[in-house]
Structure formats: structure tokens, C-alpha cells
Amino acid sequence: MNGPERQWVLLSYRLPREPSTPRITVWRKLKRLGVGQISDGLVALPAGARTQEQLEWIAEEVTDFGGTATVWIAHPAAAGHEQQLVQDMTQARAAEYQQILAQAEDARDTDDAERRRVLAKLRAELRRIQRRDYFPPPDRHGAERAVEALHPANTTEESTS
Numbered sequence: 001m002n003g004p005e006r007q008w009v010l011l012s013y014r015l016p017r018e019p020s021t022p023r024i025t026v027w028r029k030l031k032r033l034g035v036g037q038i039s040d041g042l043v044a045l046p047a048g049a050r051t052q053e054q055l056e057w058i059a060e061e062v063t064d065f066g067g068t069a070t071v072w073i074a075h076p077a078a079a080g081h082e083q084q085l086v087q088d089m090t091q092a093r094a095a096e097y098q099q100i101l102a103q104a105e106d107a108r109d110t111d112d113a114e115r116r117r118v119l120a121k122l123r124a125e126l127r128r129i130q131r132r133d134y135f136p137p138p139d140r141h142g143a144e145r146a147v148e149a150l151h152p153a154n155t156t157e158e159s160t161s
Helices: 021-033 049-064 079-107 112-131 139-148
Strands: 008-014 036-039 042-046 068-074
Touching (some): 021 049, 079 139
Antiparallel strands (some): 036 042
16 A cells, blocks of 8 residues: 555444344444445444544444444554455445436436435435445446436426427
8 A cells, every 4th residue: 555554443343143123223324334344243434533433332332232342443454455445335335326326317307396306315315325435436426417417407408208
């Protein structure tokens, strides 16, 4: 790697298999944060005050559910491991942006009311994705453009048949 090594905040956690609801709850929260999964029960986010606090809250929740959790600040010993983690996180966001782009394209040929409804929904979804987009892929810009193209000021009347 060029430049200083990136630090990561890691959450190592273990929850009982039963009941499954706490495990599902924790996993959904981690997914919303956009974590990179290193292995079962070990996830990572780029280190920062916000990401550390978020993982500390989840660690506390894990212990409240009867599990064990620790939060670590670390850096990979091998650059290849970090590159793979960054690539996995980037690809996950790219897939989400591609879904947004497809939904925006599907909405192009709908009536104004439906286009406005989809525009509001997709703008909100873009904001959610951007909060967990630590390594923005090129797909981000295409999705943003496609969503904004739905705005009435950006649409032109096309002949309808």
C-alpha cells in the first residue's frame, strides 16, 4: 500500500444460536452499517469516531442478548487482505447502486405522480446507501444521475402512444 496504513475498527462477536432473533437483529444492523465481513463473527469498518461508536453500540447490544463482543482498532498485516476487504465492500455498494439505477430507469416511462413517488423513495435509499459507502464505486454517480433525471424539472415530455 502507498501512504500510511488505514486503520480499521473490528467487532468480534458471538451470540447463542437460539433464539435466532438476536442474531438476525445484530446482522441486520451490521448490514445497514455496511460492514466488511472478515469471517464468521468478525466484521470491520474503516476506523473513525463514528464507526467505532456504532460498533461499540452493537457490541453492547450483543452482550445484552447474552453474547460476547469486543471492539478492536487494527490494521491488516498484509496489504492484500485490506485490498480484498475494500473490494468486497465496494462491490456490495456497487450492487446496491445498480439496483437504484434499474429502478430509476423503470420509473422513467411512468406518469408524473408515480415518477415523483419513486424519486422520493430512491433519494431516501441513496442517502441510506451513501451513509455506508466508505469506498464509492463508479456506479454511485450513474445511480445519482438516474435518480435526479426523474425530477420533473429534468424530464421532457415524450410522445406517448
